[in-house]
Amino acid sequence: MAKKIMIVDPEKCTGCRNCELVCSVRHNGVSNPSLARIHVVKWDNPGIYIPMRCQQCEDAPCMAVCPKDAIYRNEELDSVSIDHDLCIGCKMCVAACPFGAMGWNPKRGRVYKCDLCHGDPQCVRFCDTKAVDYVETSKLCCDRMREAAENYADLTRRYAR
Amino acid sequence: MALSRKIAYIDLDRENIKLEPIPMEWRRKFMGGRGLDAYLLYHHTPGGCDPLGPDNVVIVSAGLLVGTLASSGSRTHIAAKSPLTNLLGSASMGGFFAPEMRWAGIDHFVIRGKANRPVYIYAHDGEIEIRDANHLWGCGVYDTQAMICKELGDQETQILCIGQAGENRVRFASVMSGRKDAAARTGMGAVLGSKNLKAIACRGTMEIEINRPEEALEYNQQAIDQVISSKASQSMQRWGTNFMFGITNTTGLVRTRNFQYNQLPNSENLEAENLDQYSIGMDACFGCQVHCRHRYVIKEGEYAGTYAMGPDFTTLGAFGAEVGCRSMDTVLVGNHLVNDYGIDTLEIGSMIGWAMELYEKGIITDKDTHGLKLEWGNDEAVIEMIKQIAFRKELGDILAEGPLRAAAKLGPESLKYLIQVKGMSNLHTDERAAPALALSVAVSSRGADHLRGMPAIDLYNLPIEVLERIYRSPDGYDGPLTNNFTEYEGKPRMVMWQELCYMAVESLGICKYHTVFLSPNHPAFTEFCRLIQLNTGLEFSEMDLWNCANRCYTIERLFNLREGMTRADDWLPDRYFDEATPLGLPGVRGKHIDRDKFKALVDEYYQLHEWDQEGFPTPELLKRLGISDLGSSLSK
Numbered sequence: 001m002a003k004k005i006m007i008v009d010p011e012k013c014t015g016c017r018n019c020e021l022v023c024s025v026r027h028n029g030v031s032n033p034s035l036a037r038i039h040v041v042k043w044d045n046p047g048i049y050i051p052m053r054c055q056q057c058e059d060a061p062c063m064a065v066c067p068k069d070a071i072y073r074n075e076e077l078d079s080v081s082i083d084h085d086l087c088i089g090c091k092m093c094v095a096a097c098p099f100g101a102m103g104w105n106p107k108r109g110r111v112y113k114c115d116l117c118h119g120d121p122q123c124v125r126f127c128d129t130k131a132v133d134y135v136e137t138s139k140l141c142c143d144r145m146r147e148a149a150e151n152y153a154d155l156t157r158r159y160a161r
Numbered sequence: 162m163a164l165s166r167k168i169a170y171i172d173l174d175r176e177n178i179k180l181e182p183i184p185m186e187w188r189r190k191f192m193g194g195r196g197l198d199a200y201l202l203y204h205h206t207p208g209g210c211d212p213l214g215p216d217n218v219v220i221v222s223a224g225l226l227v228g229t230l231a232s233s234g235s236r237t238h239i240a241a242k243s244p245l246t247n248l249l250g251s252a253s254m255g256g257f258f259a260p261e262m263r264w265a266g267i268d269h270f271v272i273r274g275k276a277n278r279p280v281y282i283y284a285h286d287g288e289i290e291i292r293d294a295n296h297l298w299g300c301g302v303y304d305t306q307a308m309i310c311k312e313l314g315d316q317e318t319q320i321l322c323i324g325q326a327g328e329n330r331v332r333f334a335s336v337m338s339g340r341k342d343a344a345a346r347t348g349m350g351a352v353l354g355s356k357n358l359k360a361i362a363c364r365g366t367m368e369i370e371i372n373r374p375e376e377a378l379e380y381n382q383q384a385i386d387q388v389i390s391s392k393a394s395q396s397m398q399r400w401g402t403n404f405m406f407g408i409t410n411t412t413g414l415v416r417t418r419n420f421q422y423n424q425l426p427n428s429e430n431l432e433a434e435n436l437d438q439y440s441i442g443m444d445a446c447f448g449c450q451v452h453c454r455h456r457y458v459i460k461e462g463e464y465a466g467t468y469a470m471g472p473d474f475t476t477l478g479a480f481g482a483e484v485g486c487r488s489m490d491t492v493l494v495g496n497h498l499v500n501d502y503g504i505d506t507l508e509i510g511s512m513i514g515w516a517m518e519l520y521e522k523g524i525i526t527d528k529d530t531h532g533l534k535l536e537w538g539n540d541e542a543v544i545e546m547i548k549q550i551a552f553r554k555e556l557g558d559i560l561a562e563g564p565l566r567a568a569a570k571l572g573p574e575s576l577k578y579l580i581q582v583k584g585m586s587n588l589h590t591d592e593r594a595a596p597a598l599a600l601s602v603a604v605s606s607r608g609a610d611h612l613r614g615m616p617a618i619d620l621y622n623l624p625i626e627v628l629e630r631i632y633r634s635p636d637g638y639d640g641p642l643t644n645n646f647t648e649y650e651g652k653p654r655m656v657m658w659q660e661l662c663y664m665a666v667e668s669l670g671i672c673k674y675h676t677v678f679l680s681p682n683h684p685a686f687t688e689f690c691r692l693i694q695l696n697t698g699l700e701f702s703e704m705d706l707w708n709c710a711n712r713c714y715t716i717e718r719l720f721n722l723r724e725g726m727t728r729a730d731d732w733l734p735d736r737y738f739d740e741a742t743p744l745g746l747p748g749v750r751g752k753h754i755d756r757d758k759f760k761a762l763v764d765e766y767y768q769l770h771e772w773d774q775e776g777f778p779t780p781e782l783l784k785r786l787g788i789s790d791l792g793s794s795l796s797k
Contacts, residue, residue: 014452016445019259030368031228032264042316044340045303046468047444047456047763076181122378128389128450 002136003078006114006121008051013131015040019123026122028105035105036130038123051132054101054114056080062093062102062113066120079116080127087111093142112141163229163369164188164269165698168201169289171282173356174215174274178289180294183268186701189709189785194224194270195251196668197711198240202249203716208723210725211350212244213330213355214347216277221321221336221361222269223259224576224670228369228447229696230381232388232670235447237261237321237338243347244355245332245508245563246584246608248721248730252335252349253667255446261319265365272358281309281360283320286367294359301325302337309362323350324503325630326551328355332563333585335510337500341470342446343455343507347585347607348563372698380695384675384684389450391680398443402474405656405679409590410482413745416591417482418509418537419518420580420736423591424744425482428779435489436472444470451674459493460568479510484517484535494544502551511586512560512567513546518578525571526583533557554588582609583730593742594752595620597652600762601659604731606717609773612673614660618681619646627681632658635686640769647748649758653766661710665689668713679713712786715778719791728770728776731763 002042028035037124038053046159056079056136057063063071063080071093073079089109103112114121116134135143170179183197198220210216218243226234237259243250262268266287280292293766297305302324310318318336326333327350334350335343353359371377390393396404409415410424417425429435436455445452459467472492480486480495499506512537519525520535527533533556535542549557559567564581580587585608594600597619598611605613618631625644632655633644641651659677664686666676669689677685684692686703693699693706701709721730732756741753767774771782783792 011442014443014445016449016452018232018448018450021228021448022378022381024368025230025371025374028368029368029374031230031260032366032368034264034366035368044307046441046458047340047470071259126382126385128385129452 002138004134004136005078005140006053006056006116006124006132006134007140009131009133010048010050012129013040013049014129015042015047018126019051019132022122022126026117035103035112037101037103037112051123052101054080055099056114056116061096061098065092065096067092077116077119078112081115082111082113084110124136139146163225163263164699166223166263167266167287168269168612169267169284171270171272171289171291172274173272173276173280173291173358175453176276176291178291180287180289180592188225191713192225192709194222194227194666194668194670195238195240195253196664198222198238198251199716199720200715201269203720203723204241205271205273206242210242212242212247212250212352212441212576215356216275217242217352217355218273219349219352219356219445220269220271220273221262223262223267224668226306226692226696227670228260228263229371230377231671231692232381232668233446233449233451233675234383234670236447236667236670237262237344238667238670239336239344239349241352242724244330244351245348245606248583248724248726249607249717250347250349250352251607251717252344252346254336254338254344254451255672256319256338256341257447258319258321258338258342259670260447261363261365263365263369264367265363266367267363270361272356275355276357276408279357279359281358281362283313284361285364292331297359297648298328299325302503303340303501305360306339309360313362314363315364318362318364320360320362321501323353324501324551325520326502326504327351327354328359329551329553329561331504331507331550331553331561332566334479335503335505337503339470341444341500343500344507345501345507346610348505371696372697380691384688384692385450387688388675388683389739393679394451394674397451397453397674397679400433400436401443401455403436403472403477405474406477407432411746413594413742413749415478415482416580416587416589418485419483419514419578420591421518422744423593423742423749425485425487430475430486430487430489431481431492439489439493446672449544449672449675451672453674457493459490459497461490462494464494466498467497469493469500472496473501475510475588477506479506480543483510483514483589484543485538486543488539488540491540491543495547498544498547498551502547504547504551507588508563508586509547509550510589511580512550512564513543515564515578515580516546516556516560519571519575522578524574524578525556529556529571537693541783545782580609580734580736581731582725583607585609587611591742593644593737593754595656596649596744596754596759596762597646599733599737599754599759600652600766601656603733604656604763604766606714606721614656614661616652616655616659617678619644619652619655621681622646623681628655631677631681631685635707645750648761649755653762653769656766657769660714661707662686664710664714665706668710669693708786712788715773715782715786716788716791718776718778722777722795728763728774731776733759
């Protein structure tokens with residue numbers, strides 16, 4: 001199966017934060033956005049909503065900074081994963097992540113990040129506008145190209161006959 | 162756990178704060194949100210108190226399912242004795258405040274007294290402080306929130322606050338959160354203003370434990386699918402409640418020029434589709450997939466470039482049909498102003514429409530308006546009146562007192578043009594052709610209102626089987642039901658059922674667009690029981706929930722009776738009976754409400770509620786609901 005990536009489209013985001021809710025329930029069994037691995041960053045004037053989460057970087061700063069090689073590339077999901085058996089909880093990764101996507105849960109004494117829900121991200125499942133989506137890369141590009149070409153196609157339809 | 166949230170009792174006189182747990186017995190009897198608010202209000206407000214005095218108690222609450230996996234669990238409810246009606250004050254809003262309140266550990270704020278200077282309350286992870294708000298006094302809703310976020314250094318803080326209208330004690334001032342979320346009806350903003358309470362800010366990172374997380378996730382998906390598969394929701398996702406304007410206006414159900422017509426011709430500019438050119442996207446409340454509000458930017462004029470949120474169906478009436486205006490720009494500017502000043506859109510639109518009719522009839526003149534031409538369709542006059550009311554200037558100072566007090570000042574002749582019940586104005590809907598809707602407006606526990614018990618689906622003339630599935634459960638009602646909206650038979654049951662359904666919904670803190678309001682296929686008692694069980698662990702049968710809602714609605718009734726309401730207050734303005742609808746489709750044209758038949762409707766409605774002919778709950782009912790102690794202190 002072709003690999004997928006998680007992609008956000010802020011123009012589709014309605015700011016409902018359901019992604020935060022289902023993420024915290026899925027991973028912690030509780031409703032608590034402060035533990036969610038995704039967060040909708042909002043500007044209230046004008047209303048701009050951008051869902052932020054782990055970018056699963058190719059050259060990941062969290063991975064580079066980890067002194068115990070506890071952060072590794074998960075080939076199956078093409079993601080960045082944590083091996084909690086190796087992790088010593090030094091939080092260097094929390095400091096290194098440029099996106100704020102590595103969190104620290106003081107109650108569990110553990111770092112946490114998006115694990116793509118092992119291939120079935122709940123934030124995507126519950127996002128009805130698909131402002132957060134999990135798609136095959138090739139399809140993503142084709143869809144975007146089609147969207148971008150729509151104007152051209154429209155003009156052609158109208159004037160080319 | 163969801164059930165471990167606290168009640169914060171705050172006395173602003175002494176700046177005393179006390180946190181107490183919510184007894185499990187209260188959860189079982191009143192759930193939370195509006196239901197528990199009714200109980201708390203009855204007990205903490207002395208009978209006959211001045212709504213704008215320190216003895217009045219204002220309660221801000223989050224419903225039982227807020228913040229949990231119940232889609233749209235976002236609602237904040239506010240209760241107090243109303244300065245508009247002198248009866249029950251009750252208003253709710255969506256947005257993000259209620260969930261943040263719960264993550265901060267609080268389910269109910271019960272606030273009494275009056276601070277000796279402007280203050281705001283800040284709740285953070287179970288701790289509460291009262292902070293100075295001198296620098297915020299005089300600010301609008303948008304600025305107040307931005308300033309509080311800035312001084313607390315946390316952009317995630319959620320804030321409810323009043324604008325200038327609440328400070329000026331406009332009797333229909335709203336309490337606002339975000340750009341648009343408004344607990345607007347019954348003047349709760351004026352109560353906050355009277356207490357020198359500018360705002361409440363919440364920020365929390367405390368978890369709400371979900372009873373059965375995996376199943377709750379799956380069931381949430383099911384409930385969401387149920388909601389967003391309906392045509393009503395799909396229209397709302399695209400256009401918000403504005404989609405209803407075209408349908409209701411074409412049918413002849415839109416109150417126009419105060420109450421002179423039931424349709425606004427040539428109003429294409431007010432159609433929902435026209436909003437597309439202003440919209441930069443839709444906006445949702447917490448956890449909701451219906452995302453029924455536009456984010457928009459005003460294009461032209463004095464307010465060009467201003468960003469705001471909305472409008473909705475109500476606004477199209479308030480600054481459109483009711484005042485005879487046909488400009489979307491006026492609606493968008495009006496919507497922005499009322500949200501920033503913190504005023505009830507619906508009430509202010511009705512007040513301006515009424516004043517325009519008085520001006521037309523010569524009951525008020527240029528002398529009263531200080532030269533302002535209050536003529537139908539005068540867009541500038543509408544915007545000017547919004548400002549005058551918010552800041553209590555000129556004629557606005559009189560209108561800011563609300564329908565009955567303003568009429569007392571403008572003379573008895575003005576009274577008969579008011580479209581109000583219990584001292585509160587009605588929505589811009591015209592119910593003369595729809596007895597069920599008219600009844601819901603007349604008997605509502607907070608005055609003329611469409612969100613207390615309106616069986617809106619009656620307008621769809623649905624197959625009778627659909628109505629039977631809904632309205633015969635859960636208590637096995639076996640009386641009459643009819644599916645033609647112009648008939649009288651069987652309508653009291655629909656109103657009573659909707660009242661209890663909405664009570665359950667507002668006690669759970671979910672949105673009415675997620676229940677049987679605009680679609681017959683949305684969740685109701687059956688689905689609510691499952692949501693409660695999976696999210697909180699509380700076991701409620703459908704009948705438990707029904708009885709719970711009945712108990713809470715009865716307490717609201719008792720509160721109103723205690724504050725002096727009588728059967729005469731469950732009645733419509735004369736114009737509903739004496740003037741027939743001049744416009745609309747054939748089934749709607751030439752209709753008026755029949756007095757005798759309407760009296761019979763009220764009688765039947767009382768019987769269904771087990772209230773006596775004076776509208777007092779019977780001792781048997783109170784005993785069965787376990788609230789005999791509340792009724793015993795009442796005297797007829």
